[in-house]
Amino acid sequence: MFGSIFRFEVNYHRRQFLFYILCSVFFLLTFLSTTSDNVSIGPTFSNVNINAPIAVISSLATLSILSLFGAVAFVANGVVRDYDLKTAELFLTTNVTKFEYLYGRFFGALLFSFGIYFAGLLGVVAGEFAPWLDQERIGEFSWGAYWFATWAIVLPTLFFMSCIFFCLATITRSMMSTYVAAIAFLMMTFVMGSFTEPETVDLVSKIEPFGLTALAEQTRYWTVFEKNALIPTMEGNFLINRALWLSIGLIFLGVAYRLFPFSVEKVTLGRNGKNKVQADEPAVPDTRVEFSLPQVTREFGLSANLAQYFSQTQLEFRNIVFSAPFIVLMLLGILNVLGSTAGSLDNIFGTPVYPTTGTFVMIINGTLALSLIGVLVYYAGEVMLKERAARFSEIVDSLPYPNWVMMMAKLSGLILVIISMLVVSALAAIGVQLYNGYYELEILVYIQGLLMFYQFPLYFMCVASIFFFVITRSRYITMFLIVLYTVSLIALPQMGFQHHLYRMNKPFMNYSTFTGYTHLIEPFLWYTLYWSLWGLLLMVIIHLFWPRGSEFTFKSSVAVARQRFTGSVGIAAAVVVMSLTATGGFIYYNTTVLNPYMSNLELEEKMANFEKTYKQYQYQRQPGIFSTYVEVDIFPEEREVFLKGHYEMVNDGALPIEELHFTRAPGVSITALEIPNSTLELED
Known part of the structure; x- marks a missing residue:
């Protein structure tokens, strides 16, 4: 047995x-x-x-x-x-x-x-x-x-x-x-x-x-x-x-x-250790009471739809956060955050650091990412199949609400779950800061770094997960596609495909104690607008194929989508597509035409060619820096720095130097270079 x-x-x-x-x-x-x-x-x-x-x-x-x-x-x-x-x-x-x-x-x-x-x-x-x-x-x-x-x-x-x-x-x-x-x-x-x-x-x-x-x-x-x-x-x-x-x-x-x-x-024993047998209660005779039904005004306008949306969003959110799998995944993530934040103070690049908010935001976004993706993978299909699993989807689908109410409620529920995990992680990190005697908490940096700048790809992934389900109508295929999508974000740059126009991501948002996020906000907003338009386009498709009823064949779904593709939907889709094209064109012009674009693989190839070409001069005798004088003026708010100074270089060898080699950093222009009694042999 x-x-x-x-x-x-x-x-x-x-x-x-x-x-x-x-x-x-x-x-x-x-x-x-x-x-x-x-x-x-x-x-x-x-x-x-x-x-x-x-x-x-x-x-x-x-x-x-x-x-x-x-x-x-x-x-x-x-x-x-x-x-x-x-x-x-x-x-x-x-x-x-x-x-x-x-x-x-x-x-x-x-x-x-x-x-x-x-x-x-x-x-x-x-x-x-x-x-x-x-x-x-x-x-x-x-x-x-x-x-x-x-x-x-x-x-x-x-x-x-x-x-x-x-x-x-x-x-x-x-x-x-x-x-x-x-x-x-x-x-x-x-x-x-x-x-x-x-x-x-x-x-x-x-x-x-x-x-x-x-x-x-x-x-x-x-x-x-x-x-x-x-x-x-x-x-x-x-x-x-x-x-x-x-x-x-x-x-x-x-x-x-x-x-x-x-x-x-x-x-069946009670808490006090005694069986509680309830005595038979006397039967209550049936009574008949006459009353008038109250007069109600039925409303199907925008205010009623908004009330339905907020109520359904709350229901979706509560169903997730009070479930055992979510609690397990959240605790795993929070535990990892606590360990990473507390354990990182003695060793970031081998150097002890203060528990600053900017540092903790970076750590949280690195350590919590997989828990957030795990929640999304598990609950994307669960949210979409909740009513069908309980076998009352036909009742829900027959209720008088437009498609966007349920679509947006389920999307909002997923996003709120992600936000709740980030908020709890921020509270855990704040606890570590206070425990270590650091009281400059910078709540705004937590809000910007955790809820806005770093997590937009996850918000887009919420839209993509609903899109995957609506198209496939399968929980497990949806989960597989989300995992495949996540892996592609990591694998594509390794293969040389890393432009943010086709790889959903954001420009690197590195917090600076001097300037905060200000110098990175403009490119972030452009990419956010671009991918938000992609999200809106997906929402239009989701609206067309949103499942209502009990028939889910491909032929019936296409027929329903044609019925839903009304004039207003067509205009909305056209506006989104034109805006998407214009925004993408602007980004492409700035990142590829006005400024040189180079992938990591191309950069590695360029560095390798540089090394192959100039390694022969590795041990070429050159003057050594004897003394340095520099005046530095830093203006963080303007993101400017002014340098003025000079090197004193001497030939500390016994023989004269016949060739001088100079290397300039990318983006640095040399306006004048004068060396008496010399000729330029090579410039590339």
């Missing part, structure tokens, strides 16, 4: 799309953190190989923290699900034993907690072989690093965490209570990590749940060579830490068995 329950639990979670979403998120997160400097998980190491054993182990160890909420979603669900679905009594009246029922559910769900970790591990492995990585920073592939991280850190951590939260779910019978306990567990861990005094590090390394402090203690004084070659060992405080928490996990697993109410009587 244990095997039957185990297989039942495995088959149940195998059919849940949350598992595949988390696997995709973990794979992409670790793959991008390995292959891109813009995404990071866990601590960063200076001057070590990308695939150094310590870097791999630290990334996978941090992944065990992110896996915590996945463990809650799978393991706690196994014991809470029957109570939520009111099916517990069916199982408790069979001949299954308590051991078989409880531990069959536990180990079946535990298997999927391990599964999402292995998806992340595959992301790290795949990232090591990405062709665009700097091969000089890639060392020898080390299976030992993956093996040590898996058996010594991650699997023990996932096991004892699953035991603890399985026990809590058994006692409380509430997923929300278990999530709250998980957050408290993490906060306790972060508090432990804040103790850096030598006299407390030894104790913390023994009791910190995830083993990161013990790992850092063992590798703290390793040289760069050792970090690139050695693998930690299971000894000292690290061994004590792992043994301690495995023991705690087994104790909680035993407590769950002891406290689990394996009987119908205990399940």
Whole structure:
């Protein structure tokens, strides 16, 4: 019977799309953190190989923290699900034993907690072989690093965490209570990590749940060579830490068995320990009351449509933010933000920094991106199929509202979900700032950097996701297209296709303490207008093919689209297309005609040709700079700097110099260059 329950639990979670979403998120997160400097998980190491054993182990160890909420979603669900679905009594009246029922559910769900970790591990492995990585920073592939991280850190951590939260779910019978306990567990861990005094590090390394402090203690004084070659060992405080928490996990697993109410009587028992049997109430005689129906005025104008829109938007938003998958994905993202912001203060390009708002905005946008995309991938199809999944779509579709009400409500719901995650992330970052004694919070920079400048591609992706569903009418094809679209944004520049006219993105918005975002706003607004017009064009198509009713064949959809393509819709589409053409032409003229456009591949080729041509002069004797004098006037508001000065250069060699070589930076013009008794031999 244990095997039957185990297989039942495995088959149940195998059919849940949350598992595949988390696997995709973990794979992409670790793959991008390995292959891109813009995404990071866990601590960063200076001057070590990308695939150094310590870097791999630290990334996978941090992944065990992110896996915590996945463990809650799978393991706690196994014991809470029957109570939520009111099916517990069916199982408790069979001949299954308590051991078989409880531990069959536990180990079946535990298997999927391990599964999402292995998806992340595959992301790290795949990232090591990405062709665009700097091969000089890639060392020898080390299976030992993956093996040590898996058996010594991650699997023990996932096991004892699953035991603890399985026990809590058994006692409380509430997923929300278990999530709250998980957050408290993490906060306790972060508090432990804040103790850096030598006299407390030894104790913390023994009791910190995830083993990161013990790992850092063992590798703290390793040289760069050792970090690139050695693998930690299971000894000292690290061994004590792992043994301690495995023991705690087994104790909680035993407590769950002891406290689990394996009987119908205990399940139906009240909180005060007594059965509450309600006495039969006397029947109430039927009464007849006559009344007049109130006179109501029916309204189908714009005000009624706006009221419908706001009401439906609120409903869409609440349905998402109070669902378990969203809570899991949001907590994963927030946890990553907390770890990245707190862990980055000691090492950004090898230099300690203040927790400034501009720095934190950059970190949040890098670390939260995958969680936001994960939410969008999962809920784009869910939002569109909500009414059909509940089997009352025909009723909703027959109600008197125009298409734009439901279209805009679902789009607004998705955008509000993204905004809510960004707001919570900003609050978490503010907490890190306050904790570190930094009080210049710059709320406006958070609003600009998180909600406006950086996230516009995600807002456009919300429109694209609805467009994908309306055209394909398939949840899974929509999810696949969103993932494919996201990957294309990363892959196209590697192939030389990076112009923002055909690759949805924004100009690089780098915050400056001197000038803020002001000098970058104009190009951002032009690209925002351009891609907003693309979004409007997609919304017109969405309106034409918006599904209402029960017939969804291609032929019927085209017929409905022809009916909806009225004169006003045609005029709106024409205006959008003309505006799009004009805006795109203006951008193309400025970025390609007036100014030279060069892709990364073309730039690399130019640099390679430069090196091939002039490397022969690498050791050519040239004058050395003896002294420098420069006057610098900086005007941040005007974005101008005036330099005035001179070099004093001398020939510090024993022989005369026959040739002088000058290199000027791109964009710099030389108005005059006079060298007495010399002739110009080459200029290119």
